[in-house]
Amino acid sequence: MATPYRQFLKKVLNKEIDLDSDTLRATLHTSSYTPDLTAHDYVDDLTNELATGGGYTAGGVALTGVAVTVTAANSWATVAAVSTSYTVGKVVRPSVGNGFVYRAVTAGTSGASAPTWPTVVGQTVTDGTVTWECFGAAVLAIDWDDPTWPAPFTAGPFRYLVVHDHTPATDATRPLVSLTDFGSNQTGGSGPFSSALDSQGAFLIGLP
Structure with a gap:
């Protein structure tokens, strides 16, 4: 990226x-x-x-x-998956939308079950060997x-x-x-x- x-x-x-x-x-x-x-x-x-x-x-x-697009968190296409490899920068939403998306700040493999996702922008959570950061309530993508x-x-x-x-x-x-x-x-x-x-x-x- x-x-x-x-x-x-x-x-x-x-x-x-x-x-x-x-x-x-x-x-x-x-x-x-x-x-x-x-x-x-x-x-x-x-x-x-x-x-x-x-x-x-x-x-x-x-x-x-x-192209420039803005996508609300719960409409973000990439859903977090368990036991999956993620690179730094990848952005996901929880399988049950909570109004936020999360960006991988440490690469790794997600755990066998979903983490408790934080809902304050900037907070992080460990998921297996991946560290996710609460990225926002929407994503502006430039492509x-x-x-x-x-x-x-x-x-x-x-x-x-x-x-x-x-x-x-x-x-x-x-x-x-x-x-x-x-x-x-x-x-x-x-x-x-x-x-x-x-x-x-x-x-x-x-x-x-």
Whole structure:
């Protein structure tokens, strides 16, 4: 799951980003870029983007299918299951809705029976080896189609994928949206390269 830059919501509220109409682009960056999710807010804070070559074009690719949805907790599609593996960031609702959703903050396997779910946002509960945090009474999901570079793609190595709003005129005014850390250097293998998003969305924001 992508991680939003921390000033992203500020840029939306300041009307610097319009997710319904602006063009978002994804760029690839080497491990020499040091992300600062709090301080970095515009494209001119980025460094070490891949150069044009090997199927990559500097400036990245435009994203398609950008969508923003708000879902009430009891209507959230993913229901918590027992004895199931969960990764960090996965959001679930109890099998019997209680008006809240829960985000995994520690990965693991859920227990053989459901925990007693807390109903105060920010409180946590242990469920087997998973730790759940009460995430909110609704979920705002921001999503887009998987960024894809067509074959033959041999560019690299790169470690980060950054999404930004490309509609403003200059890099100093193009807000950063999110960061994906692949965890290690990646290099294209001559086929297409696609960064697969989590099925729940590019990133999720809990709403009280």
